[in-house]
């Protein structure tokens with residue numbers, strides 16, 4: 655199977671998501687380790703959107719989110735449940751869109767140049783497995799379109815992959 659994806663960057667962001675999601679779905683392979691699948695998801699998102707400075711997964715273990723596959727600069731390895739944007743999203747089981755990270759109380763700055771962020775919880779059978787965290791160097795880079803399609807993407811992932819073993 656070809657692991658390449660094709661992105662037409664002249665399309666609207668919504669059109670890019672519509673073309674990207676099926677391509678990511680076809681990259682997923684439930685016979686391969688979860689970590690390998692998540693690695694390519696982060697690469698595909700980074701490739702698709704120039705506004706992304708950092709994209710990665712954190713996985714929950716022992717009430718702490720530990721860093722998983724990501725694309726971008728080195729980042730915080732462990733975030734306590736309920737802390738920062740990631741820990742808050744995991745605790746509340748909801749997507750958080752942050753237009754200006756300096757205005758989010760308790761935001762954890764892994765990269766001082768990061769200006770905005772979206773965090774989407776990865777949930778299967780009501781259990782939080784982790785979060786998808788995406789950062790940008792632009793203010794208000796993420797909105798309702800990103801929320802809608804990233805939530806859809808994570809549903810595709812949890813639907814297609816088996817989480818019978820812990821990711822970490």
Ligand code: SME
Pocket residue numbers: 708729730733737738739740741760761762763764765768771787789
């Ligand atoms: N900003 C996040 C921490 C993770 S980094 O952005 C990669 C937070 O506040 O949870």
